Amino acid sequence: MKARYSRISTPNQSLERQIQKQNPDEILFSDVVSGTVAFADRAKGKILLEEIRAGRITWVSVASICRLGRNLHDIINTLAEFQSLNVTVRVDNLGLESIVDGKVNPTFNLIVSVMANVGVMERETLLERQKEGIALAKAKGVYKGRVRGSVESDSEVLSKYKDVVKYLNRNQSIRNCAKLSGVSVGTVQKVQSILKKSKHESV
Known part of the structure; x- marks a missing residue:
């Protein structure tokens, strides 16, 4: 069977671009x-690996290499396992x-390695720019981060971390969540x- 793997970082992002080229015979994960979370530690990534190891999935498509991860080491390890x-x-x-034709495509390995490296560098550059922007805003006295000492309400926290709530409700361990x-x-x-x-108050 064939599979398509997609990933978004937050629930408010759209999967549409990633599944535009999905074929009807591809199962979507x-x-x-x-x-930054390792592929094997993701909920659907883990299931996909189990299906592959069981021999039920022999083809995986992704929109771009960064969907597999933002960590070069993890991307290479994931692709190496797929290849093996x-x-x-x-x-x-x-x-x-x-x-291609039953043989490993050396061009694929070379280009993917380069693209994965570029993706990691882009993320590091973005984070560095964000830090520089915050530092500059603070220096100008216009930084609009959360006011020191201010506290988010319980509902704000739960709304902000919907993924955490979801995985806790699925009885995942704290570390896995x-x-x-x-x-x-x-x-x-x-x-x-x-x-x-909240549960205690509702009793």
Whole structure:
């Protein structure tokens, strides 16, 4: 069987662009998780790997290589496992497939490695620019971050971390919730505490 893997970082993002080229015979696996979370630690990524290891999936397509991850090491490891299991990976925006006529495509490996590296560098550059922008805004006295000492309401926290709420309700461990949602363990504990308080008050 064939599969298409897609990923968005937050629920308010759209999957439409990633599934435009989906074929009717492709089973869709979609995650809502940060690209920094390892592929094997994602809810649907984990299921997809299980299907591949069971021999039920032999083809995986993605819109772009960054959907697999934002960590170069993890991307390479994921692709290496796919390759070892004779799974063909197609990257839409590159128009390349990892296996052609039953043989490993060396051009695919080379270009994907370069593109993955570029993606990681772009993310690091973006984060650096964000830090510089915040520092500049603070220097000018116009930084509009959360006021020191201000506290988000419980409903604001639950709304902000919907993924965490979802995974906690699925009885995922605190550490798994953090990985799947791309947040810190402390944030998960905070959300868990609010949920427990809400349940107690409703009794």
